[in-house]
Amino acid sequence: MRLATVRDGTRDGRLVVVRGDGAALADARAVAPTLQEALDRWEEREGGLRALARDLDAGEVRPEPLDPRALLSPLPRAYEWVDGSAYLNHVRLVRRARGAEPPPTLETDPLVYQGGSGVLLAPTDEIPLPDPAWGMDFEGEVCAILGDVPRGVPADEAGRHVRLLCLANDVTHRNLVPGELAKGFGFFQSKPATAFSPFAATPDEVGDAWRGGRLHLRVTIRWNGETVGDLEAGPEMHFSFHQLLEHVARTRAFTAGTILGSGTVSNADPARGYSCIAERRARELIERGEARTRFLAAGDTVEIEARDAAGRNVFGTISQRVGAA
Amino acid sequence: MRLATVRDGTRDGRLVVVRGDGAALADARAVAPTLQEALDRWEEREGGLRALARDLDAGEVRPEPLDPRALLSPLPRAYEWVDGSAYLNHVRLVRRARGAEPPPTLETDPLVYQGGSGVLLAPTDEIPLPDPAWGMDFEGEVCAILGDVPRGVPADEAGRHVRLLCLANDVTHRNLVPGELAKGFGFFQSKPATAFSPFAATPDEVGDAWRGGRLHLRVTIRWNGETVGDLEAGPEMHFSFHQLLEHVARTRAFTAGTILGSGTVSNADPARGYSCIAERRARELIERGEARTRFLAAGDTVEIEARDAAGRNVFGTISQRVGAA
Numbered sequence A, B: 001m002r003l004a005t006v007r008d009g010t011r012d013g014r015l016v017v018v019r020g021d022g023a024a025l026a027d028a029r030a031v032a033p034t035l036q037e038a039l040d041r042w043e044e045r046e047g048g049l050r051a052l053a054r055d056l057d058a059g060e061v062r063p064e065p066l067d068p069r070a071l072l073s074p075l076p077r078a079y080e081w082v083d084g085s086a087y088l089n090h091v092r093l094v095r096r097a098r099g100a101e102p103p104p105t106l107e108t109d110p111l112v113y114q115g116g117s118g119v120l121l122a123p124t125d126e127i128p129l130p131d132p133a134w135g136m137d138f139e140g141e142v143c144a145i146l147g148d149v150p151r152g153v154p155a156d157e158a159g160r161h162v163r164l165l166c167l168a169n170d171v172t173h174r175n176l177v178p179g180e181l182a183k184g185f186g187f188f189q190s191k192p193a194t195a196f197s198p199f200a201a202t203p204d205e206v207g208d209a210w211r212g213g214r215l216h217l218r219v220t221i222r223w224n225g226e227t228v229g230d231l232e233a234g235p236e237m238h239f240s241f242h243q244l245l246e247h248v249a250r251t252r253a254f255t256a257g258t259i260l261g262s263g264t265v266s267n268a269d270p271a272r273g274y275s276c277i278a279e280r281r282a283r284e285l286i287e288r289g290e291a292r293t294r295f296l297a298a299g300d301t302v303e304i305e306a307r308d309a310a311g312r313n314v315f316g317t318i319s320q321r322v323g324a325a
Helices: A035-040 A042-057 A088-097 A155-161 A174-183 A203-209 A241-248 A277-288 B035-040 B042-057 B088-097 B155-161 B174-183 B203-209 B241-248 B277-288
Strands: A002-006 A014-018 A024-027 A081-084 A112-115 A140-146 A162-169 A218-223 A226-232 A259-261 A301-307 A318-321 B002-006 B014-018 B024-027 B081-084 B112-115 B140-146 B162-169 B218-223 B226-232 B259-261 B301-307 B318-321
Touching: A002 A035, A014 A035, A014 A042, A024 A042, A035 A042, A088 A277, A112 A241, A112 B112, A140 A218, A140 A241, A155 A162, A155 A241, A162 A203, A162 A301, A162 A318, A241 A259, B002 B035, B014 B035, B014 B042, B024 B042, B035 B042, B081 B241, B088 B277, B112 B241, B140 B218, B140 B241, B155 B162, B155 B241, B162 B203, B162 B259, B162 B301, B162 B318, B241 B259
Parallel strands: A081 A259, B081 B259
Antiparallel strands: A002 A014, A014 A024, A081 A112, A140 A162, A140 A259, A218 A226, A218 A301, A301 A318, B002 B014, B014 B024, B081 B112, B140 B162, B140 B259, B218 B226, B218 B301, B301 B318
């Protein structure tokens, strides 16, 4: 089952289910008015939503045409956005490029930061560019949307709390990062609003590609129409979503609708490309002594999607243009 | 006007207004079912809530008795909890004690971290103590609950976005802090769920004590019944709430219901006491070479409140007991 949120002038939009071919949708308000409501009462609502999705696929409810530009992020505002950095190749590359050591516990203790979650961009929203000197970058990520998570959940029980999967473009102002990290309190200004994919899918929707708490699909990144990354999201995710969840739930509980991110998808093989410019620049700096690829500029486009073995665009396409400075 | 949220078995509770004497309340569901709803449509709802509060004070609506234990935090879950560290005396003391330098930009660039906001403790909830070795501490803070804030708001326009004021107990596992900060991504496990005061008050409720984006009241902290801090919250707040808001809104917008914290209230004069144990321990370490005061233990009680010039307990009392380990 795939769910989406249609822009209707309210803060939380209206919930819809998406047809198998991704070309049509059906209003789900009779089951739950918003995705947050559905997640708040998932046990009671899931059955009705799945029945609606089946009826839509069977042609038994009237479909509405699906206009990607009419969709908000699945949760236009979320109670928490917790983002890991689970692809260690990314951490090693960007830290090496800025002359910083990865923490000694890199392989045993996940890196996680708490992101802003009250204002999330729609999958086709323009990305504001307040100041090009801040070095704006995209980051293609995989995300899990959670149900209620009790404090202290172990990794081997974490899977039952994953309700939905989606993608994110975790925009970052790279040149604001070193100053913020030097202050010791983590990212803040360097992380503006994140955008999420048009559709959120239940894990069964990708079948065997969701296993061991990892999404074994390719995530594709296009920058100004050119494919700059075609990355395996599964094998190199060092900490699985289950391990990330155990880590973050060690000292507190999470409410339904919390979004947990993988961090920038990254592969050690440079032939796979990149899902953030910083990584490309890091490789250039390491290999040639200088970073040549520029950061995002006004008018640039960024697209992020993931296709399954049958070629289906599972989560729809994050498709954003960078606004004028 | 003072607002509160009554525990009713739902995730967000039900909104009430509080009588001037703090001893009774009136159901506000006819105006807005929850505080989040009231904040989402503040322009439309504020008038009705103020009228209800006036009627309650005038004896024109039937009062319900106010049982502090029946209250949740004003927002039992919030879209964002953004916490500054605006009392520089606190930053200097705790960093000096752990041999770390304050950042060189301490006086010009606010320290702010993004906290978890999806599960917030009620003002009388037990504080879970998963492991006493983590060094659990309280932190008495002042908070502003915001309306919608556009990106790029300057400090001199920030005041109009402050809807309500309240207090917080920002519980911290001190012994988890150094390891997390060394990783560079800021606090996560070291910051379990925060509790807020029973009442949230509109700024006019404290009159002239709210000026320049600072709350000029005394915040009192009692630990096991003993007053350990009686601190001036106004003059030593180096960055005002308006300056904090300008800082955090530099690269993104905030939704109504975002909570902005001052950081641990702290005064340079040791006679005023402390609002977190870490500061007491820091002074001991600096003055005597060792920290003697222990952290929180099972069964301890912590109370935090602020009284105005007339002796009124403006926000009610955060009154928590530490759970069994």
